Amino acid sequence: MHCSLSDTPFDSMSIKLICVAGARPNFMKVAPIMRALSGDPTFTTVLVHTGQHYDDIMSGSFFRELGIRTPDHHLSVGSGSHAEQTAEVMKRFDPVVEAEQPHGVLVVGDVNSTMACALVARKRQIAAIHVEAGLRSFDRNMPEEINRVVTDAISDLLLVTEESGRENLLKEGVSPERIHMVGNLMIDTLMANMERARHSAIASTLGVDRSPFGLVTLHRPSNVDDPGQLREIFETLNLITRNIPLLFPVHPRTKARIEESGVAPAEGLLLTEPLGYLDFLCLMARSSVVLTDSGGIQEETTALGVPCLTLRDNTERPITIEQGTNTLAGASKSSILSAWEGFLRQPKRGRVPPLWDGLAAGRCLSVLKTFFI
Ligand code: UD1
Secondary structure (H helix, E strand, O other), rough: OOOOHOOOOOOOOEEEEEEEEOHHHHHHHHHHHHHHHHOOOOOEEEEEEOOOOOOOHHHHHHHHHHHOOOOEEEEOOOOOOOOHHHHHHHHHHHHHHHHOOOOEEEOOOOHHHHHHHHHHHOOOOOEEEEEEOOOOOOOOOOOOHHHHHHHHOOOEEEEEEHHHHHHHHOOOOOOOHHHHEEEOOHHHHHHHHHHHHHOHHHHHHHHOOOOOOOOEEOOOOOHHHOOHHHHHHHHHHHOOOOOEEEEOOOOOHHHHHHHHHOOOOOEEEEEEEEOOOHHHHHHHHHHOOEEEHHHHHHHHHHHOOOOOOEEOOOOOHHHHOOOOOOEHHHHHHHHHHHHHHHHHHHOOOOOOOOOOOHHHHHHHHHHHHHHHE
């Protein structure tokens, strides 16, 4: 669909876009695009926070540190089952779309809020724009994979971060003119904040300012919801930390599972509260290695040139393996230890993928202008 202003009921020349932010990994993608849109008189932006993440440390601190303005609408959906959360976002977002009458709704990433808001937009025949389209793990047991497939199938404009995204969409029958390679918005935010992050005192606060350390994050349901699997990963981390101290900022969902399963960290494995953006970026840049099941951290470590062991069997971001510093380590004790030994022998080096250059928001803006005008 090509949307022209003359097709719309609006007589203003301004293009009104709703930008949706829902959960922690969305915020660093929304920040640069909001800034670019706000600086261009062609666009009027409406920022909607669904409230999928709501704690200050999962949400508010990111808005402050990244300078994202106060949302125009806060839907306060909170936590729940996938069905409850998705349905609640849809129910609460629909009247906002009706009241605002935007030309388009821009969603980022692959969380429940992404899919829910894209669905609402398209059912109201409003253009849906998906930033970070086309990524595929080909694992439909991942809730995010369902969100990606559904969001891409109905979105009018698909902005991709790496070539695999374009290839996957073409294979799924998406017409090429809907797909645009814009690069990686999250890396815009990383580059814009690196200098500030270097001034964080977090490394000395946690006692690792003079020593090498590794950084751990875990929150995928497949790794933390099954107590046996969580125990296996913990036992493995407890072995690895004989080689190097490990810092582990614990996601709230993981914290609950750790408490339920009674797993205990060894002395070198330091569990902390979730960290803010600048503190986490500071630690990531200083760490010798990152062990994670996050999608975004696979990309950030590649941009930083820090070796990353991904505790999963697959990734929807293959460029981080082909060109970057990422290695798939699996999630079993033997596979993680074998990847760890590989890291000790020869830490992986890589290069930064094309268009992960800090300028993705400007390219998004150009694509949006061509689409709407
Ligand atoms: C969601 C995304 C995932 C993303 C992750 C980043 C989906 C399907 N999953 O998973 O893709 O990588 O966010 O964090 O959208 N909680 C709090 N405070 C908060 C938010 C959550 O305590 O501010 C707790 C609640 O107990 C909640 C649990 O964390 O039940 C999980 O939160 P939820 O948003 O449902 O999913 P995530 O696991 O965070």
